[in-house]
Amino acid sequence: MMKKQELREIYKAKRNSLTKDELTLMDHQLLEQLQQYDWTSIRYLHLYLAIEKFKEYNTWPFIKWIWKQYPEINLVTSISNFQTNELRHYQLEPDTVLLVNDWGIPEPSGAKEIEAKEIDAVLTPLLLVDIKGNRVGYGKGFYDRFLATCKAEVIKLGIAYFEPVEIIEDVNEWDVPIDLLFTPGKTFYLLG
Template identity: 45%
Template sequence: MMTKRELRKVYREKRLSLDEGHREQLDSKLFHQLIRLDWSGCNYLHVFISLPKYNEPDTSRFIKWIQNHYPDIKLVLSKTDLLDGSMINYLWDQDTCIAQNQWGIFEPVGGEIIREKLIDSVLVPLLLADKKGNRIGYGKGFYDRFLVNCRDDVRSIGLSYFDLVEQIVDTEEWDFPLKYCVTPDKTYRF
């Protein structure tokens, strides 16, 4: 079994090696898995804007679908506070100005702050997850710190191009497990 660090290295390389055509196929399958979830009770949906340079799953098609099919759902986008490792959540609407931070992550410049307790569902970027819902992200812990401040019933939904691994052996007490992991071929519920 591999450690988080080893798995992060292997799966980052795997994801970066995916060519554009293969990624487009995987993104289409992820999209079809996502739209099968029940979005009817969601008022606030936290999303992320994918980073093409890291070959992250593309969320843009799903975000447009939500806006068209569930116009009452309010989208939330975070800005990272690099001083304390937290995420400040903003309502994402037509007036929101978006800019890239020093890591190239698209974030709101300002706007209406949304408290974590209002958020019903969160799309979580990651590299992979295990069969218990433990996830491997980029290793900075931003989403762990964010999710622990959300309601207990928040739907944390990871997006991964890869199937689940059996077990991530070196999880820590502060690692926040997912409630769902959406892969191209299956949606897992934990």
Template identity: 40%
Template sequence: MQSPSKHELRKRYRERRINLSADEFQVLNSRLMEQIHRLDMTRFSTVHLFLPIEGNREPDTYAIAEWLRRAHPDIRLILSRTDPVASEMLHFIWDDTTVLKHNHWGIPEPENGIAVSSLEIDAAFVPLLAFDVRGNRVGYGKGFYDRFLAECRPETVKMGLSLFEAEPVISDINAFDIPLDCCITPQQIWEFNTAP
């Protein structure tokens, strides 16, 4: 049987997420947070987060931010603003003075703040729709995160967040796809050997 393509997985996992009941979604997010509490964040000083798109049933990263601020107050949290014309992401410190505004995809983004280079980021939580056992991910198909992660230092830890478990393989991975170092799900933390 042929392995599914990114396009097929994108469609399948969008539907799976949208079809979750409110109770199922809440339980999955609670279990995801239990796994996140197991992460060793003490080695990081600058951590990139994404904020969920309302209605898309993405993991609750506001809860992650709240935990990080409480348990690791010295960590700088970073959010990005997309520049659709240049097809790039600009990064800013997320603090009490940050004003958030929804972009045309419905993603809450910082309108202001202190700019940060991607080279300063020690770890990044990465959105996805699906991932496989090798650490390859399926995003929304715009390529913003692959371009952003390619700009980061090689040792920047790339951490996927998924409400579902891994696929065996994604059939159409290409040279521009940046693999994850780990992926956190409600059941476990997947660790990947991404060395060539």
């Protein structure tokens, strides 16, 4: 059993040590897992845009696939407020202008704002989860705050390069677990 900060350091180092070839293969395997999921009940899908320097999974191949295969799904992404550690959500379309913020996060400019309660599924970035769906991210709580404002039946999804660990020791009452984790080669339905 380990605490979030220990796990965060270990898994950031593990992810940073992945080679370009390893990432290319894992990204392809992750896309295959995402393509096998049943997206038909989703009307508003929130997803993140990767911070390239942190070697997050690049969601763009998946975004382009959704636009082609499920044109009825409205894609949504966020703008981060680093004073409040909160997210505001905006529709993402093929012609949406993106500006990279100081943290390296691409954010929409001039897009239509979407309320959190409209969102049917959220695809969260993370470093790892445990088998109960408890997440370890970068420690600012952006997604816990966001998920707490979504409707009760929102589907909480995650993407990680690593399989779930047994248990994260220091889970807080405000932590919002995810339901399902996509990894290269396998999708995990979690116990949360």
